[in-house]
Amino acid sequence: MRVDVEGLRVDLAGSRVLHDAALTAADGEFVGLVGPNGSGKTTLLRSIYRALRPASGLVAVGGDDVWQLPAREAARRTAAVLQDDVPDFEFCVREVVELGRVPHLGRLERLRDDDREAVEEALATAGVSHLAERGVGTLSGGERQRVFVARALAQATPVIVLDEPTNHLDIRAQVELLELLRSLPVTVLAALHDLNLAAAYCDRVVVLAAGRVVADGPTDEVLTPELIGSVYGVAVHRGVNPLTGRLALSYAPAPGPATVAAPVTVERDTR
Known part of the structure; x- marks a missing residue:
């Protein structure tokens, strides 16, 4: 795009x-x-x-002004990986990556099978599947960065x-x-x-x-x-x-x- x-x-x-x-x-x-x-x-x-x-x-x-788009639609088009991203350290890696699916869900809608598949694929592609159950706060800076990339991949933008x-x-x-x-x-x-x-x-x-x-x-x-x-x-x-x-x-x-x-x-x- x-x-x-x-x-x-x-x-x-x-x-x-x-x-x-x-x-x-x-x-x-x-x-x-x-x-x-x-x-x-x-x-x-x-x-x-x-x-x-x-x-x-x-x-x-x-082709659309991002500031005129609904926030959810903008998030379906662009994912961001930031240098100062600080998630809740109580989250495990899988939970952080699952956040990438939020723009694709309805209000209060739970993850569907295709969302879980997208999360698993993102974890594998970013090379962090083995960290999936680890708390984000236990990871090195480099490992956290790869988790944020996985979240962006799960967002599928x-x-x-x-x-x-x-x-x-x-x-x-x-x-x-x-x-x-x-x-x-x-x-x-x-x-x-x-x-x-x-x-x-x-x-x-x-x-x-x-x-x-x-x-x-x-x-x-x-x-x-x-x-x-x-x-x-x-x-x-x-x-x-x-x-x-x-x-x-x-x-x-x-x-x-x-x-x-x-x-x-x-x-x-x-x-």
């Missing part, structure tokens, strides 16, 4: 933190949001999954939004999670700190700095040494990962502060 953001402005505590942001994620595309801390990645994602109402602009999922999904994961778990996300027949928007992970797994990247989108396009074309250097204030070398053949980036300190690059949009085929 397609996601369109146009002219998005967000104000927090009387200050504008997102300025006329725009992006498009085509059906089935994996789009990474990258940029320094405080650049607006989380704010943009929160507006997409209806956690933060923008001052102006449009967020459309499947055509769009998944993730805010720093690899933060608490070890290297193998990071790779496995991103491989899983790439394999899903859904549209994925993910805020990522690690540019090498973005380079390896994203079809396109949207670069933010100081609350503005400064670049948007195919990953290999956007993540240039000039763009990264101007946004992050580092020296950059582009290479190729010998194991995967994908883009690999190396960094070194650069003198002077980072400066915000002029907006760059790389032409792409959106058909």
